[in-house]
Amino acid sequence: MTDIKLADYLFTRLRQLGVDSMFGVPGDYNLRLLDFVTPAGLHWVGNCNELNAAYAADGYGRIKGLAALITTYGVGELSALNGIAGAYAENTPVVHIVGTPPRPLQAARTFMHHTFSDGDYRRFANMSIHITAAQTRLTDAATAPERIDYILQQALIHSRPVYLELPDDMADPPSSAQEPQVLAQILERMYSAQRPFILVDGESTALGIVEQLDSLIKATGWPTWTTVYGKGLVNEQLPNAHGLYGGAFGDKPAQTYFDEADLVLTFGPHNSDTNSYFFTTIAKPEVAITFSGTTVKINNDTFYDMSARNILSNLLQGLDSTRLVKASAPPKSELSVANIQATDPLAQTNFYPLVNPLFRDGDIILTETGTAAHGGRNFKLPTGSRLFGAVTWLSIGFMLPATLGTALAQRDLNKNTSSKSQTILFIGDGSLQMTAQEISVMIREKLNIIIFIINNDGYTIERVIHGRKEKYNDVPYWRHAQALSYFGADEEHVAKNTFTARTCGELQEVLGNENITNGSGVRLVEVFMGREDVQGALLYLLNKQLAQEAEQK
């Protein structure tokens, strides 16, 4: 990779398109960019104000076919808007380059000057949408050249102004030769770590590093957890895979180990309240190395324009496993069916352990927002299986149509293979009512799906949050056992594939049924649980409400 500065790239492109003079006014957030103007062979025309610069650029563009001006964020760019709008009205291609605050300040929503001191850095760019043919915002070195080419093309195609945001720290960034130094720092920290902790979060999928992580987890042998969103991205059959890390609401030994860790490697963090158990899965900066979209953060230093994929690739090549500590991991907590009796009524605590052995390699398991998603977090997943649970958006009703989608994807992938993997949905009665009609499409498409409806008579998760006995947490009464019939399955299929269970024994019988273990098409299992039956973090909420009620008496 040749090392071209971003500002050089931009100005070279402009010169190639016939721009020889650059209009504008200096400002706090464009100064580093201006350093490159004259060296690039451009004639700098310092105007008296930005409106005049925009008017002048319009005139220049009418003769030369393209023009550009540089203003500074907020106070500079807004003065130019009337000139930009005029260029739009009368078809002059003008590139409005706005120097914006450095990326770390924007990311931290710092209350800088030239802003409304509210952390919103998007406002002025949104104003320019109305008067430019296209807009782009440079955010990282990897995609910047493509975005610059795009925006210049748009100016020429439409013969109208365009808007280009260039953060002040990108014009002249540290050389990309920085990556080896970052890698060296990471390796040094890994070799010196005595209590290492690996945390795999869900954005690792978007980073394209899931396979590399598998290698890393095997190569280090270090204890590894996932977040809620990361669940299913780590092979839970590995000896050092510990399942879900529930932060302050999870397993105590894991929590102690996390608190005392001297190195937490986090991959693909997605730090919403729900995914991070109210931010308690986020490591202290002094022990953290975090791999995000285009940054790596080591302690409090953020390194921009980093590719997690590149770094991991080099890391796996250079890693000397003999220099790594053999970490003494905390004991694992696993689902157990040891104390369950056949006559026990079904409950959150016994249901998930009982159903877990049903899963096979390659299965797709979906757990809808509510008690199902909480329960599913402790499943031990077979190799190659995937789990989709409630992460951040939590729009109830999502998971049933999403099950339709994943099952179709699975069928397409399994074509021409001998895989017998299937799709299994766990959903509460409240969520099911939102989007139930898609069951009829599942039936028409003849998909192999098992649906467990957890019938606990309403919005149990809302009950435990607020309004334990309120009517608004009730849902209409439906006869779920009639769903397959109503939604069009043939009578024989309905009779063979509709199940209900109220006790552990009844569930075990259902799970042993040939049509569940080895059947096909849509199978529906209605399981009954208590209206306020919850576990884990949800139990904490319920108890809080019960305590408040007791106090009010």
Add this chain to the structure above:
Amino acid sequence: MTDIKLADYLFTRLRQLGVDSMFGVPGDYNLRLLDFVTPAGLHWVGNCNELNAAYAADGYGRIKGLAALITTYGVGELSALNGIAGAYAENTPVVHIVGTPPRPLQAARTFMHHTFSDGDYRRFANMSIHITAAQTRLTDAATAPERIDYILQQALIHSRPVYLELPDDMADPPSSAQEPQVLAQILERMYSAQRPFILVDGESTALGIVEQLDSLIKATGWPTWTTVYGKGLVNEQLPNAHGLYGGAFGDKPAQTYFDEADLVLTFGPHNSDTNSYFFTTIAKPEVAITFSGTTVKINNDTFYDMSARNILSNLLQGLDSTRLVKASAPPKSELSVANIQATDPLAQTNFYPLVNPLFRDGDIILTETGTAAHGGRNFKLPTGSRLFGAVTWLSIGFMLPATLGTALAQRDLNKNTSSKSQTILFIGDGSLQMTAQEISVMIREKLNIIIFIINNDGYTIERVIHGRKEKYNDVPYWRHAQALSYFGADEEHVAKNTFTARTCGELQEVLGNENITNGSGVRLVEVFMGREDVQGALLYLLNKQLAQEAEQK
């Protein structure tokens, strides 16, 4: 009503709040407003440009507690934005008054100067949303004072700039003494009319003139039609009520009468393609008098700031019925059951005439987008009943939850009355699948609703538009007869209130059933019709497609 000019009102308010000097720059669209500045006792400060005017206003506001500047649309206001944003950042209440193009030019989307020549007049106002605490746009004399007070309050409450759009034709409008002259013109046209036509459209409800229209229709005795959206707003038991006017797709005698009319009084027009039968129910300007939101249009002259309600009230008082022509109306087309045999299969042509006698005074009838809405247009409605059909938005799935809503409204209204009116829905199988689950809420709420499901095996209306035999116009197979049971009704209710009919005789039997004529709760009637069974304008589309198919062979 004292006659205060709008500009006087605004400037008086500003002076009351301590604004004695006014900043700004003249421009095409604020000149008529500027005429009022000095007479109002304000000191006019003409600035060199708008940015400077905004900076100056900010300084003034910091001392006096409120400031104002006047700019012109587009080229003026955009130059001021940086100054306005600064006032936002540092908390100065500045009223940015923008003179905009006259309302008729904006309404006609005229390609005026100071615009992008695309008819979009909202663009620049949308830019100011980002940098002002509140925005308002004056559109009519009736609401202007309230909006001015609101926007000034917002400036003071937030101590931040606000944005006020004032169309050039509103600063100094013709006196509201114009209303009597408009009324006189209308009466004159009414007295001279030989072939008058009254058309009641759906926005009459929003204008609050439905009762006045009833009086007008009785007082004139003139032949009256409704549009699709106006259906149900005219008492169809009146001798001069002709039902729906279907434009070029309707009844021929009505069309001839419309084409040769010398006066068409249109109330509450809503001119979407669907509601106006592809714009064929809109009268020629030379014969039209049209009453809209705040305008009355006579031929090609639009009179602004008119209240249809005031005018109708004065018109009804001043009308001398003896001077009106006794119009010779065309024959009425009415639904007839004369040629229907009991063994005939149910079809669009016989279903609606058969079911029509079921309706009683005060019933609410809903016809979902699709064949149901088309069929329902020819119902003859009892006094005091309402009909909601497909008008413009046409989002299939709407009508079933809307039925829930209207039935609840009806129950609330009927409380403490002896009314036995009910709610009746006509819906196709495709639309029903969108939102069917709300049937369970209807059941839980014990509402008196009859649902006719027109089961024609898919999206019939889409089939006739395009893709007559394509799979994408199919829907999953459902067993509608099981709906009441699946959605939780008790077994006795299900047995008594689920009906199906395939022939006219079967339907007549259902319609005679005590549980339909005099029952309660949700009753469900599934009627079967052909996959491509349509009538009227839809038949035209189907035949067009059949012709194309024949050509391709």
